[in-house]
Amino acid sequence: MDDDSPMTRWEHRTEVPLAVGSLLFLAAYAVHVLAHGLPEEGREACFAVIMATWTVFLVDYLVRWRLSGQGPRFVRHHLLDTVVLLLPLLRPVRVVKLYDAVLRRRGEPRLPLYARVIFYASIAVLLLGFSGALAVYQAEYQAPHATIVTFGDSVWWAASTLATVGYGDVTPVTPLGRTIAVAMMACGLGLLGAVTGSFSSWLLQMFSRESDERPPGS
The missing domain is CATH 1.10.287.70 (Helix Hairpins)
Incomplete structure (x- = not known):
């Protein structure tokens, strides 16, 4: 896939928002699990953040599926992305990919x-x-x-x-x-x-x- 393809441009534009969303998801989930004395309003707010960020992940997955032009083969060729969508607790690992991308934009990694x-x-x-x-x-x-x-x-x-x-x-x-x-x-x-x-x-x-x-x- 060339560097100027629609899917590549989409991935470049969404790297930072998705990484931030991943950390928000993890933070909301951590509060939801660990804060046993949290008021019901707080728990509902955490659940809302969890569902909102997961919806963003789903939209990103569907957009990349559409831009890939692979149809059902997208699931097989991007099996890890499918697993991460179903198990969103793995999403924070995306921060590693973001860090590498930032280094590359500044030149060759040190x-x-x-x-x-x-x-x-x-x-x-x-x-x-x-x-x-x-x-x-x-x-x-x-x-x-x-x-x-x-x-x-x-x-x-x-x-x-x-x-x-x-x-x-x-x-x-x-x-x-x-x-x-x-x-x-x-x-x-x-x-x-x-x-x-x-x-x-x-x-x-x-x-x-x-x-x-x-x-x-x-």
Whole structure:
């Protein structure tokens, strides 16, 4: 797709609004889940923000579907976008894409590729960990025989799950909580693989450069 296509222009124009909407969605959801003593008017306001931002995400998805000219194939070719639309808690990760786009508009990124992968993966881990902790806490804290009864428990569980450690001291007991756990395990493995793979490639590149610069016979 050329850089001047309607879909590319649409994506450039909506990068910042969608990133802001993603953060608003996460903030409203966090208040809705954590503020147990919030008045009913406040909870309704949070729910209104959640629904309004999700509607914006839906409109963006439909517009890009229309501009792509792919018809039903758009869903298959943009499977991640479809998943994020259905699971909007993953939307804050879009901030990583926005940050990269801002750097590119100012010229070439200052960090090399390997450092950028590690940096972006770290941001993604923080956002996914916080979102997953919120979702699991909402699903678990009132469940019978639950071990995740505070948000602190949920954050500890999310950290150990994304790190692929899994101590087992706190675990989800509800079907929804376990479904979220499986998704977070997959994300943790993928992000860990991206970081370790990039770091290993960087080390190999450095050692290869040192070998090339070493004088013959040394």
